[in-house]
Amino acid sequence: MATVEELKLRVRELENELIKCKQRRSSEEQNQPRGRIERMSAEVVDSNPYSRLMALKRMGIVEDYEKIRSFTVAVVGVGGVGSVTAEMLTRCGIGKLLLFDYDKVELANMNRLFFQPHQAGLSKVEAAEHTLRNINPDVVFETHNYNITTMDNFTHFMERVSNGGLEEGKPVDLVLSCVDNFEARMAINTACNELGQIWMESGVSENAVSGHIQLIIPGETACFACAPPLVVAANIDEKTLKKDGVCAASLPTTMGVVAGILVQNVLKHLLGFGTVSFYLGYNAMLDFFPTMTMKANPQCDDKHCRRQQEEFKKKEAERPKQEVVQEEEEIVHEENEWGIELVSEVTEAELQAASGPKPDLPEGITVAYTIPEKDEGASSGQTVEETDQSLEELMAQMRKM
């Protein structure tokens, strides 16, 4: 039988072990977030998470990097592209992020960046907010775990785009579409046309080897309803696909590149540097990156798009002549029914061949960038250079050959 002395020793041992166990747990927890930072500083010390971003000023790239903190961006769809998009904006120190998604994290998502196996089962917005807040507690997060395409949620989504800015009541600065289905894209398009909200579209093809981003300025550039050929996975979304026992392919590479070029263009647009692309494609098979501009379609089905076009025309008419002329020239292209100008060194046939054979998918699915048959004959080879100097450049190149 144990003596009092033995028991006292055992109590002391256990007390020490318990303290150690609690310390270990607490240090594991405390380890996580860094403290908040009141003002961005350019100081070059290891502990400053903003030094490499503020260096963009000294490098002459961005005039006022701190301005990033005044912007609010809404990211719709927190999947393979949206999650990386949100992480990049968080690490860049964006002011506020609104995240919309109704999906849960699954192990089947682990072939893309961002989510980790231990988050399986959590809602994507909840898991994303937790990770992002740890990465940068200076960002304000607002998450909505719902499907924006249902009636009530759509109304709420519109309200948040209009009022969810850093200062409540002010609109967000930009909406990013990172969704994987047609309905959600159309919902964002409808909302942004009605509100006159600038947004950017992104997409990745079902065969995982091409993607694109697109800037949509309501009334000025083609909206999602203006230019049907860019529809990705028309009418059938991931959920339907999975029911049929098939799924779209995806790669962390293609999705990382699309998120990268998307957020790069967001930074250029918000902070005013470089040239923002209206449309930038990525063909991974050929490392080919086509750019194009698309004018709004006067016959667009969306009445708010047509209204925005009228308002844009009025505004343009009031602007000094010189600017107007140049812009009009850039987007007019008579030989193409969608007003699409493709800057391309590769023929469409080559591009199509490079995307691989059309996969065996349920009816209604089309791979992004597969050009509808009726257009093929008419548009093949009708590509033109976009820049003003292209004629002189072509001449110079011709002379050398």
Next chain:
Amino acid sequence: MATVEELKLRVRELENELIKCKQRRSSEEQNQPRGRIERMSAEVVDSNPYSRLMALKRMGIVEDYEKIRSFTVAVVGVGGVGSVTAEMLTRCGIGKLLLFDYDKVELANMNRLFFQPHQAGLSKVEAAEHTLRNINPDVVFETHNYNITTMDNFTHFMERVSNGGLEEGKPVDLVLSCVDNFEARMAINTACNELGQIWMESGVSENAVSGHIQLIIPGETACFACAPPLVVAANIDEKTLKKDGVCAASLPTTMGVVAGILVQNVLKHLLGFGTVSFYLGYNAMLDFFPTMTMKANPQCDDKHCRRQQEEFKKKEAERPKQEVVQEEEEIVHEENEWGIELVSEVTEAELQAASGPKPDLPEGITVAYTIPEKDEGASSGQTVEETDQSLEELMAQMRKM
């Protein structure tokens, strides 16, 4: 004074508390990794982390995706590009990863993807291995926390490249250079020339708005010593920069895009699909992606490069004529001393202007893609199209204008 009964009660209490504390810690830890998966399956269920990758087969993109598990890739430099590169390969289910870095995670790295604030102070390879193993326990990891440029470490590095394959004693399949300084690039170059090891170079400019990847096949394409104009941050690395109270700018976007195009080309090279780029640049200001090919320089300073060139010539001479002729044509370019062919729609002056003014940096630093002054006059505008059809295409474009 405590009685035996009181002490016994206290021991039981403490034992229970300790069990609970240990359980809590263990469940927090257990939460993390998923179980190992013996064979990759294409089954479309939420719990299969490989379903979206195996779908590449059904889509007709990759013939044998499972083969990814047989490959070993060495990643040198686990910073802004290397960490994301390693994560993409891990999520793609690569067989084995060797990671080399001697740096520690700092809060100043948080403007790039991958590392998180709670990892500050850990070695980059240790922190990376922990995260990557949780993401995909099917990958074999080997990490080396050292600087490959010192004599002893360089010998060890060579040994691991030669013997660190999935089956010990076999060489790795590919070496990826994701380093930020000249010495480390030269060390990798020297090792790979000596071993005849295929590798890929990557880099991001100090102003954060351009980057590139390059495939180097010893003896066949230009090695890092063959073509000096591509030197990034010549002779001065991040550590030196920081001592002077300045640092290079960096962006998660540019680094994400560079990692994405790098790993995409790794997948194309290893799994045999699409076209692997010899050199692919990224100019973020213009969304311009130049490609080029560079032949090995017969006057290269590296004797092993010259030896590999001799061996390549011999092998080529033994190959059927038809193939040889085509390849030679592609890489010959007489008007350029480095044998560089630039596929470009943008003039070099435009490109240079778009990179922003030359930043105020210590002597010896040059921004990537700033063309050395002596070449400017000679090479400006001497860009040619790379594809065989370029003449016809240019003619066709000219006729339309």
